[in-house]
Each structure stands twice: as structure tokens, then as C-alpha cells.
Amino acid sequence: xxxxxxxxxxxxxxxxxxxxxxxxxxxxxxxxxxxxxxxxxxxxxxxxxxxxxxxxxxxxxxxxxxxxxxxxxxxxxxxxxxxxxxxxxxxxxxxxxxxxxxx
Amino acid sequence: xxxxxxxxxxxxxxxxxxxxxxxxxxxxxxxxxxxxxxxxxxxxxxxxxxxxxxxxxxxxxxxxxxxxxxxxxxxxxxxxxxxxxxxxxxxxxxxxxxxxxxxxxxxxxxxxxxxxxxxxxxxxxxxxxxxxxxxxxxxxxxxxxxxxxxxxxxxxxxxxxxxxxxxxxxxxxxxxxxxxxxxxxxxxxxxxxxxxxxxxxxxxxxxxxxxxxxxxxxxxxxxxxxxxxxxxxxxxxxxxxxxxxxxxxxxxxxxxxxxxxxxxxxxxxxxxxxxxxxxxxxxxxxxxxxxxxxxxxxxxxxxxxxxxxxxxxxxxxxxxxxxxxxxxxxxxxxxxxxxxxxxxxxxxxxxxxxxxxxxxxxxxxxxxxxxxxxxxxxxxxxxxxxxxxxxxxxxxxxxxxxxxxxxxxxxxxxxxxxxxxxxxxxxxxxxxxxxxxxxxxxxxxxxxxxxxxxxxxxxxxxxxxxxxxxxxxxxxxxxxxxxxxxxxxxxxxxxxxxxxxxxxxxxxxxxxxxxxxxxxxxxxxxxxxxxxxxxxxxxxxxxxxxxxxxxxxxxxxxxxxxxxxxxxxxxxxxxxxxxxxxxxxxxxxxxxxxxxxxxxxxxxxxxxxxxxxxxxxxxxxxxxxxxxxxxxxxxxxxxxxxxxxxx
Numbered sequence: 179x180x181x182x183x184x185x186x187x188x189x190x191x192x193x194x195x196x197x198x199x200x201x202x203x204x205x206x207x208x209x210x211x212x213x214x215x216x217x218x219x220x221x222x223x224x225x226x227x228x229x230x231x232x233x234x235x236x237x238x239x240x241x242x243x244x245x246x247x248x249x250x251x252x253x254x255x256x257x258x259x260x261x262x263x264x265x266x267x268x269x270x271x272x273x274x275x276x277x278x279x280x281x
Numbered sequence: 282x283x284x285x286x287x288x289x290x291x292x293x294x295x296x297x298x299x300x301x302x303x304x305x306x307x308x309x310x311x312x313x314x315x316x317x318x319x320x321x322x323x324x325x326x327x328x329x330x331x332x333x334x335x336x337x338x339x340x341x342x343x344x345x346x347x348x349x350x351x352x353x354x355x356x357x358x359x360x361x362x363x364x365x366x367x368x369x370x371x372x373x374x375x376x377x378x379x380x381x382x383x384x385x386x387x388x389x390x391x392x393x394x395x396x397x398x399x400x401x402x403x404x405x406x407x408x409x410x411x412x413x414x415x416x417x418x419x420x421x422x423x424x425x426x427x428x429x430x431x432x433x434x435x436x437x438x439x440x441x442x443x444x445x446x447x448x449x450x451x452x453x454x455x456x457x458x459x460x461x462x463x464x465x466x467x468x469x470x471x472x473x474x475x476x477x478x479x480x481x482x483x484x485x486x487x488x489x490x491x492x493x494x495x496x497x498x499x500x501x502x503x504x505x506x507x508x509x510x511x512x513x514x515x516x517x518x519x520x521x522x523x524x525x526x527x528x529x530x531x532x533x534x535x536x537x538x539x540x541x542x543x544x545x546x547x548x549x550x551x552x553x554x555x556x557x558x559x560x561x562x563x564x565x566x567x568x569x570x571x572x573x574x575x576x577x578x579x580x581x582x583x584x585x586x587x588x589x590x591x592x593x594x595x596x597x598x599x600x601x602x603x604x605x606x607x608x609x610x611x612x613x614x615x616x617x618x619x620x621x622x623x624x625x626x627x628x629x630x631x632x633x634x635x636x637x638x639x640x641x642x643x644x645x646x647x648x649x650x651x652x653x654x655x656x657x658x659x660x661x662x663x664x665x666x667x668x669x670x671x672x673x674x675x676x677x678x679x680x681x682x683x684x685x686x687x688x689x690x691x692x693x694x695x696x697x698x699x700x701x702x703x704x705x706x707x708x709x710x711x712x713x714x715x716x717x718x719x720x721x722x723x724x725x726x727x728x729x730x731x732x733x734x735x736x737x738x739x740x741x742x743x744x745x746x747x748x749x750x751x752x753x754x755x756x757x758x759x760x761x762x763x764x765x766x767x768x769x770x771x772x773x774x775x776x777x778x779x780x781x782x783x784x785x786x787x788x789x790x791x792x793x794x795x796x797x798x799x800x801x802x803x804x805x806x807x808x809x810x811x812x813x814x815x816x817x818x819x820x821x822x823x824x825x826x827x828x829x830x831x832x833x834x835x836x837x838x839x840x841x842x843x844x845x846x847x848x849x850x851x852x853x854x855x856x857x858x859x860x861x862x863x864x865x866x867x868x869x870x871x872x873x874x875x876x877x878x879x880x881x882x883x884x885x886x887x888x889x890x891x892x893x894x895x896x897x898x899x900x901x902x903x904x905x906x907x908x909x910x911x912x913x914x915x916x917x918x919x920x921x922x923x924x925x926x927x928x
Binding site: 203210274277 | 910
């Protein structure tokens with residue numbers, strides 16, 4: 179059985195939905211960061227999928243995905259740094275406690 | 282004549298102002314003073330050269346067939362707003378501007394020199410010299426203006442420098458309020474001046490003096506037919522322009538600032554409020570004289586205002602205690618004298634009158650002589666105040682033995698202003714009275730009476746200061762003559778006051794430039810001399826030795842005396858009008874409208890915006906996850922709507 183594009187897209191949608199759900203509901207910042215990574219990865223997956231099915235001869239989508247992964251890694255490092263700093267200053271990782279800009 | 286000297290005359294004081302104003306704090310007082318005096322001295326020399334070249338070189342540009350010409354040394358376009366509205370800056374040489382160059386720079390130099398002694402020890406000495414330079418620059422720019430707009434610009438600059446100098450002792454509340462009063466009153470008058478300029482130039486399409494005064498009948502023709510409230514537009518324009526002159530020259534009812542302006546340092550009073558700035562109004566009328574001549578109403582208005590002011594100020598001067606105030610009112614009276622003299626002059630031949638432009642020449646002559654002897658009197662008053670540390674004559678008396686130089690120079694000044702032969706005031710006043718008598722006997726008689734009052738109050742002042750009774754305080758603090766920096770200007774100005782009357786003024790300054798030989802009218806001269814001598818003898822009888830005649834005279838009609846002492850309550854009238862009527866009724870109702878209608882509308886908008894934002898402020902909770910949820914829901918909603926629309 180030939181795999182249609184749908185078989186690839188469904189896991190991507192599930193990952194995206196999980197990511198959004200986790201991002202909105204989780205309280206731990208690390209968990210939120212993981213959810214964010216899920217959203218990003220589902221988007222990366224979409225790039226690859228559409229490249230493979232719509233423009234089989236070219237490589238742009240693949241290359242773009244590689245760059246996106248690299249930037250996502252850098253962004254995660256920044257996010258981790260922020261989370262560590264917040265943890266140091268308030269001793270908590272609960273996102274509900276960080277709703278004030280001051281102090 | 283090249284443009285170098287005239288430009289230097291204007292630029293040197295401006296440069297000194299900038300130098301002393303910016304670099305003054307880094308200089309010692311002596312450097313600043315010497316620099317100021319040297320700068321003004323150079324400027325004076327240059328002005329003398331220019332004026333003498335104009336009067337005596339015989340150059341065809343200046344004099345043609347014995348008639349002096351108006352000569353624009355340069356006239357450059359400065360601001361070209363539209364095709365018609367073009368403002369030029371230039372340098373106009375004609376008899377009156379050349380004369381004023383001499384008067385301004387001479388008096389200014391004397392005051393610079395005098396101030397070196399007088400202001401010694403005052404803080405802000407450098408600032409003072411900077412302001413003096415600024416004032417000289419503005420006044421020189423005013424007199425050499427080629428067009429009425431340039432004159433207006435410098436007119437305002439003169440007002441500013443006067444404001445700065447009156448308020449020089451800015452820590453004294455009285456000086457601050459006096460400077461504000463002077464600025465506001467003259468500014469109010471200048472509004473009329475500006476409107477007058479705009480009306481006039483709207484119809485004539487020019488600001489230039491030479492074009493306007495060269496052909497006044499063309500001005501008359503250009504404004505022909507336009508009327509406003511029953512008077513022709515030209516009449517309105519000329520009366521409004523004269524309003525500006527009334528403000529600067531302290532004519533009634535805009536005279537109230539001048540007596541208060543005596544809060545400034547005394548040399549400043551001598552420079553600004555006696556000799557140069559206050560004659561700007563007279564100068565303005567003289568400058569526009571040919572145009573004024575075609576507007577009979579305006580000329581009558583000038584004469585009437587002048588005559589009333591001259592009498593009023595002379596009466597008030599008889600009762601004042603502060604010696605500077607006496608001199609201030611005497612200035613108002615003398616300037617009004619010049620105004621009447623200009624008001625009765627005409628530029629055409631009146632049947633039966635020998636020379637109808639005599640009033641113009643005499644007014645300018647008196648402007649010249651008055652500047653010299655009034656500066657002398659003020660500087661003398663400064664020397665007295667310097668010695669006694671008070672402005673009141675009650676703290677003086679019997680000073681002739683202690684201060685001989687001041688005494689003799691002051692006496693010469695008093696004789697000159699009283700019009701005693703052979704001092705300068707006699708000649709100019711005689712010419713003015715002759716002009717007034719030739720116009721109508723009423724003007725002559727009225728102004729002869731004012732001249733008598735002048736002699737009386739000046740000698741009242743003189744006797745009360747130098748004779749009367751010695752102040753017992755002299756035992757503790759012996760008054761003495763001023764240092765040389767102050768004595769030299771006194772002696773110089775006294776010498777000028779002795780000889781200035783013999784200048785053949787009619788050959789130099791006349792309304793059309795054609796020479797005129799001055800004749801002493803025996804009848805007029807005899808009358809005015811008799812009146813003056815009688816007034817002086819009366820003053821001597823009353824005030825030479827301590828006696829009770831003055832008190833008796835005062836008690837004859839105490840109401841009149843009190844009213845005159847309070848300057849006939851003009852200040853109180855202004856206080857009433859401004860505070861009770863303008864502030865109390867008009868401004869209060871406007872303030873109510875502002876607060877309850879305009880502010881209320883704006884407050885309503887603010888209230889609405891406040892309520893609206895308050896109702897949605899809960900959405901910005903700072904909770905990032907909520908934002909993300911809303912974002913996704915919104916994105917979903919947009920997708921759904923788009924999808925529905927596309928189907």
C-alpha cells in the first residue's frame with residue numbers, strides 16, 4: 179500500500195495539537211518548553227512532507243528544516259537560561275507566578 | 282560713501298554684546314568695563330565720521346543744490362515672504378538719522394564711562410555692559426532703518442533691552458514689576474503700531490520710507506475711498522502707528538511705565554528713559570512726517586495728546602519727592618513738547634506764516650538739546666544718589682558745599698531745561714514756541730505755561746537738593762563728589778548744554794532738507810524768558826531757605842496736591858481696569874467657560890476612554906498561557922470564517 183500524504187500529516191497534526199495543549203495547560207516552564215519544541219518539530223515535519231510530495235526534485239524544504247532545527251536549538255538554550263534565572267530569583271518554575279514585569 | 286563704516290557702526294555694538302554677554306563671566310570687571318567703553322568709543326567715532334561726512338562733505342549723493350537728500354547706503358532683501366511682502370534691512374542716511382547717530386552714540390558713550398564709576402561693586406557688572414551694548418545696537422538700528430518693518434524689529438529690540446536694564450537688579454521685586462510693566466505697556470502700544478504698519482503697507486505695497494515719504498499724495502491716492510468707522514483708512518493707519526510712538530514716548534494714557542522704570546540703575550535711566558529710547562516715538566513721527574502732513578486728523582491728534590501730556594506731567598513733577606521721578610515726569614513733559622511741535626508743523630506754506638516747517642526743525646533741535654541736558658541731569662542725580670544713598674530730596678539739602686562739580690553741572694542742566702539764555706534749551710524751546718504761536722495762539726500760550734511750570738519744578742528740585750537745609754546725617758557720612766569716571770561725563774555734557782544752542786540747526790535738519798536760517802522771535806523769546814525767570818524766582822522764594830511757604834501752599838488746596846502726588850491716580854485707574862474689569866469680569870467668565878465647557882468635554886472623552894479600558898483590562902493578565910490560548914482560538918476563528926467564506 180502506497181503511503182499517501184495524509185499518513186504523514188496526521189502525526190504532524192497530532193504533535194502540533196499536543197504541543198498547543200501542553201503549552202496552554204502545563205504549569206512547569208520546562209514542560210512548556212518541551213511543548214514548544216513539539217510545535218516547532220511538527221512545523222519542521224510539514225516542511226519536509228510538503229517538499230517530498232509537492233516538489234519531489236528539489237531540496238529547499240529539507241535545507242530549511244535543518245536551519246530551523248539549528249535555530250530551535252539556540253532558542254532553547256536562551257529559554258533554558260531565562261528559566262534558570264527565574265528559578266534563581268523566585269525559587270519556583272511555576273509559570274503562573276511570573277505574571278509581573280517588576281521585581 | 283562705502284558700506285564699511287555704516288556696517289561697522291551697527292555690528293560693533295552687537296559684537297560687544299555677544300562678547301561681553303558670552304565671555305563676560307570669564308573676564309574681570311575692569312576688562313569688561315574697558316572693553317565696553319572702548320567699543321562704544323570706537324562706535325561713537327565712526328558715527329561722528331559718518332555724520333560729518335553726511336553734513337559737510339558736499340557730496341552729490343548727500344546734497345543737491347543745497348537741499349539735503351535721503352541716501353540709502355545699502356538696502357538688502359532680508360525676508361521675501363511673497364512677491365509683495367518683502368522685508369529689507371538697510372542703512373538710511375538723512376538729516377535726522379545722522380543727527381540721531383551722534384546723539385545716541387555720544388550719550389551712550391558718556392553713560393558707559395559713567396557706569397564704570399557708578400556700577401563699581403555691583404554684581405553682574407559684565408552683564409550690565411552687555412545689555413548697554415545691546416541697547417545701543419537696537420537704537421542705532423532703529424534710527425537708520427530704511428523701512429518701517431526694520432524699524433519695528435529694532436523697536437521691539439529696544440523694548441527688550443529696556444526690559445532687561447530696568448530689571449537689572451532682578452532680586453528687587455519692585456525692579457522686576459517695573460520691568461514687566463514697561464514691557465507690557467509698550468508691547469500693548471506696539472500692537473497698534475503693527476496693525477498700523479500692516480494697514481499702511483497693504484495699501485501702498487511698500488514698507489520703504491523713501492518711497493512713502495517721497496510722495497505722500499500717492500499714499501493718499503492709494504488709500505483713497507477706503508474707510509473704517511467714519512474715518513479714512515490712512516487716518517486709522519497713521520493714528521495706530523502713532524500709538525506705538527505713544528507707548529515708547531510715554532504719552533498719556535500710556536505714560537504709566539516711565540516713572541516706574543526709574544527702578545533701573547540711574548545711568549540706564551539717563552540713557553534710555555531720558556535721552557534716547559523715549560524719543561523713538563518723536564523720531565517715528567518725524568520719519569513719517571510727510572505722510573502725517575496729508576492726514577490733518579492725525580496731526581491734530583498728536584498735538585492734543587502732546588499738549589495734555591505736557592501739562593499733566595509738569596503738574597505731577599511739581600509734587601514728587603523722589604528726584605528721579607521728578608526727572609522722569611520732566612522727560613514726559615519735554616517729549617510731549619516735541620510732539621506738539623511736530624504736530625503743528627506743516628509741509629506746505631501756510632499764508633502769513635514765515636516757515637511752516639519750523640515746528641519740525643524745532644522739535645528735532647529740542648530732541649538734540651534735551652538729550653544732552655536731560656542725560657546731564659540724570660547723571661547728576663546719579664552722582665547725588667551715589668553720595669547720599671537715597672532717592673528722596675528729603676535726605677538731601679545744602680549739598681552745594683559738599684559736591685561742587687555736581688552742583689554746577691546740575692545748575693547748568695536746570696538752566697538749560699528752563700530755557701534761560703544762552704543755554705541750549707532756550708534756543709530750541711524758543712523755536713518750538715514760535716512754531717506753536719504761528720500755528721494757533723492757543724498752542725503757544727498753553728505750552729508757554731508748561732515751559733513756566735518746567736522752570737518752576739526744576740528749580741524746586743535744584744533748591745531742595747542744593748540749598749534748603751542741610752541734612753544732619755552729613756555729620757556721620759560726609760557726601761563728596763563722584764570719581765573722575767562720573768565727573769567727566771557731567772562736565773562734558775554741561776559744556777555741550779552751554780554751547781549746543783549756537784549750532785545752526787536750521788541749516789542741518791529740516792523737514793525737506795532745504796536750509797533755513799533760525800531767527801530768534803523777540804516777542805516769543807521775551808515772553809518765555811520772562812515766564813521762566815518769574816518761575817525760577819518763585820521757586821527761589823519758596824525753596825531756597827527752609828521756611829513754611831511750601832506747607833502753606835500745599836494746605837491751600839490739599840486735595841489737588843494729594844491728587845498730583847499720586848499722579849492723578851492713573852496707576853489706580855489702570856489697576857481697576859485690569860484687575861476688576863478685565864481680570865474680574867471678562868477673564869473670570871472666560872475661565873468659567875474654559876473650565877466647565879471645554880475642559881468638561883475633554884474630561885468626558887477621557888472618562889469614556891478610561892471606562893472602556895477598565896472594562897477590558899482583565900484580558901491583560903500577564904499570564905502568557907492565556908495569551909497563547911486566545912491567540913490560537915483567534916487563529917482558529919479566522920480560519921473557520923475564511924473557510925466558510927470560500928465555500
